[in-house]
Amino acid sequence: MFSIxxxxxxxxxxxxxxxxxxxxxxxLIPACGSLLHSFVISHNNQFLNIxxxxxxxxxxxxxxxxxxxxSAKLSPFVCxxxxxEYHYGEQNYKVKKFYLGPDAxxxxxxxxxxxxxxxxxxxEKATLELLHHYKAxxxxxxxxxxCRVVYELRKNNSLTISTTIINRSEGMIPVSDGWHPYFKFxxxxxxxxxxxxxxxxxxxxxRLIPTGKLISYQExxxxxxxxxxxxxxxxxxxxxxxxxxxxxxxxxxxxxxxxKPDKSYPYLQIYTPPHRQSIAIENLSSAPDAFNNGMGLIFxxxxxxxxxxxxxxxxSL
Numbered sequence: 087m088f089s090i091x092x093x094x095x096x097x098x099x100x101x102x103x104x105x106x107x108x109x110x111x112x113x114l115i116p117a118c119g120s121l122l123h124s125f126v127i128s129h130n131n132q133f134l135n136i137x138x139x140x141x142x143x144x145x146x147x148x149x150x151x152x153x154x155x156x157s158a159k160l161s162p163f164v165c166x167x168x169x170x171e172y173h174y175g176e177q178n179y180k181v182k183k184f185y186l187g188p189d190a191x192x193x194x195x196x197x198x199x200x201x202x203x204x205x206x207x208x209x210e211k212a213t214l215e216l217l218h219h220y221k222a223x224x225x226x227x228x229x230x231x232x233c234r235v236v237y238e239l240r241k242n243n244s245l246t247i248s249t250t251i252i253n254r255s256e257g258m259i260p261v262s263d264g265w266h267p268y269f270k271f272x273x274x275x276x277x278x279x280x281x282x283x284x285x286x287x288x289x290x291x292x293r294l295i296p297t298g299k300l301i302s303y304q305e306x307x308x309x310x311x312x313x314x315x316x317x318x319x320x321x322x323x324x325x326x327x328x329x330x331x332x333x334x335x336x337x338x339x340x341x342x343x344x345x346k347p348d349k350s351y352p353y354l355q356i357y358t359p360p361h362r363q364s365i366a367i368e369n370l371s372s373a374p375d376a377f378n379n380g381m382g383l384i385f386x387x388x389x390x391x392x393x394x395x396x397x398x399x400x401x402s403l
Contacts, residue, residue: 088212088239090205097143098123101205103212103239109133112212112239116200118146120216120235122157122267127243127400129341136343136400138268138364150197151184154359154366158196160264161233161251162220165320165355165374166191168295170226172377174260181226189293192266194224195233203234211240219254230254231261231386243400250393253386261384262372263394264351269343270364271336278365279309279335282354283327288320288373288381295375296320309335312365317356320373325349330399332367340403345369347396353382369396 091102100123103112109128115121126135139156140146150158163181170181170190181190195218204215216235222228232252239245251261271278287303288296300322323331330344332354347354347369355368371394372382384392 087209088207090207090212090214096141098146101202101214103207103214103237105212105239105241105243108241108243110239110243112237112245114214114216114237116202116216118143119157119159119196119198120200120218121146122237122247122265125245125398125400129402130339134272134341136269136271138270146197151186154268154357155192155196155266156268156366158192158266159233159235159249160193160262160266160368160370161195161249162227162229162231162259162261162263163190163193163377164262164264164368164370164372166294168293168375168378172260174377175257179226179228182224183226187293189295190226194227195220196266200233200235211238213238229259231259244397245399246395246397248393248395250391251386252391253388256388258385258387260377261386261392262370262376262382263392264355264368264370264372265396266366266368268359268364268366269334271339271341273336273338274362275312275358275365276314276362277336277338278312279337280306280312280333280365281309281335282306282321282332282356283324284321284354285324286322288322288353290319294318296373296379296381298379298381309333312358315358317358319356320370321354321356323347323352323354325352334365334367335403342401342403344399344401345396346399350392350394351396369394
């Protein structure tokens with residue numbers, strides 16, 4: 087049996103999806119960009135949260151960007167946009183929102199409030215549906231669209247996240263979609279093993295902007311210790327291989343995360359932050375700077391929609 091709880095903690099208004107049998111819990115914060123705040127499972131007779139999030143609402147409000155956009159919804163563009171500029175429909179646009187160095191980064195709604203559309207729990211799952219109406223608030227993206235996010239917690243520590251973008255403008259609009267969660271197992275990521283299904287890395291320039299070139303890459307084609315490897319890279323996902331597309335394993339604690347995106351997320355961004363206590367694993371519909379390079383960019387006609395899906399499963403080994 088599954089349940090849903092509404093609670094307030096550390097200044098956050100939280101909606102908790104709970105599996106009453108396994109004690110698995112997922113905490114979500116609609117008012118903060120539909121934030122995935124925690125994913126807690128019972129492991130080795132204790133509770134383990136695998137999501138690296140914010141300690142309180144004040145930290146989210148004042149340090150979200152500085153803390154690395156943890157669990158951010160990336161929309162309507164993902165990762166970096168060169169100089170915050172792009173050309174579309176015979177016009178030039180420049181994004182106003184957050185810049186990291188010379189480039190705009192991580193979209194426009196990562197801290198936006200989402201309204202609650204549906205809360206539902208039954209014997210099979212707990213579901214939360216959220217909605218944000220983007221109303222051309224940034225001059226660099228003067229289009230209207232809806233972003234609908236559905237979280238579902240199911241049995242066996244399975245959390246699915248689906249996003250639907252609906253064009254509410256009168257003309258066609260460009261869009262990308264992604265997620266920016268950080269995962270942890272309680273120790274350093276150096277001791278973890280990583281495997282992901284990809285044959286290519288997206289070549290970046292010195293500003294982490296794609297050059298348009300793909301380079302052969304299979305360094306983590308099978309489980310390999312992360313060690314001191316530094317990653318801030320984008321990879322194509324090889325869907326010719328079997329799911330899961332990515333495994334993150336802690337061989338000491340005997341636990342692993344499996345990520346199973348569908349083909350709506352053909353790119354994978356991985357970032358190892360300097361503190362090495364967690365790792366960002368980002369499912370993306372496009373490569374960074376897609377509004378300029380077109381790598382995976384989607385165009386939606388008026389009233390048209392596009393959906394994106396990924397699944398996280400946590401297993402005790």
